[in-house]
Amino acid sequence: MSAIVVHAYGGPDVLSFEPLAVRQPGPGEVLVANRAVGVNYIDTYVRSGVYKVPQFPFVPGDEAAGEVEAVGEGVDEFVPGDRVTYTNHLGAYAERTVVPAKSVLKLPGAIGFETAAGSLLKGLTAEYLLHRTFRVEPGHTVLIHAAAGGVGLILTQWAKHLGATVIGTAGSPEKVALVRANGADHAIDYSREDFVARVREITEGRGVDVVYDGVGKATFPASLDALKPLGLFVSFGNASGVIEAFDILLLSRKGSLFVTRPTLGTFTSQRDVLLAQAENLFGVIESGKVRIAVNARYPLKDAAQAHRALESRTTTGATILLP
Structure with a gap:
């Protein structure tokens, strides 16, 4: 697969489009084929080193939506083919991402991949x-x-x-x-x-x-x-x-x-709270009371361009990457 890889903190130019091996999910994990990836300000903080990562190299990105491709041992909430979304797990700037099942949410039928990737985090x-x-x-x-x-x-x-x-x-x-x-x-x-x-x-x-x-x-x-x-x-x-x-x-x-x-992670670390939050969010989107504006789309390989636009403060609404 292809992914955006960061080898050192820095500006948008450190976002490198590279081939990576696909890892199969382990116990309690889900392999998601990403169809749309959210771009958020937190991604720029991680890329630049404002927020530290445990090790280099790493794949940035905190939010995506797609389809379950495989599940690891002990996962019974999801099956291959499920439409899902996830956040608060580094590694979304890729064609496929292995995610802890506890961070994954099923998508309601009325919410598409781009809407989910532009709205979950x-x-x-x-x-x-x-x-x-x-x-x-x-x-x-x-x-x-x-x-x-x-x-x-x-x-x-x-x-x-x-x-x-x-x-x-x-x-x-x-x-x-x-x-x-x-x-x-x-x-x-x-x-x-x-x-x-x-x-x-x-x-x-x-x-x-x-x-x-x-x-x-x-x-x-x-x-x-x-x-x-x-x-x-x-x-x-x-x-x-x-x-x-x-x-x-x-x-x-x-x-x-x-x-x-x-910070969001404090709330989503508890599965029951995450599920309640997601139900609240998906409900208000499905009702039409909150509309999600995906106003910019970039190919995954152009993640650096997306970061430049975001940091220039010229964007409005949501920006997504398309693997």
């Missing part, structure tokens, strides 16, 4: 943010940074479906229009406007209940000033760089604020 992230980190309910006001991105578009639609007043930020007039078209009550171009001042104006000085921030360094600590007293700042990504260490007394001075830095 991002959608499960939105699920834990909206339902398990801060439970969004009618009456809440939420601020979503990078609302035109892959996670952002899902968060925006889903938060609106849950009854929240949604304020989304984006970095261009075109992206702002996209955020509005996906249900945001208010959209702010933070390349041209002071988003804190606009949030204060929109909320009549109260601030928001929660900030969902996948941007990182560029929007911190200003996001704290957009929160109401006792509000929650949720940092779940580092698109502009990692937030540096800060004085914890900032939180008391700005209104006894709460801050958290969750």
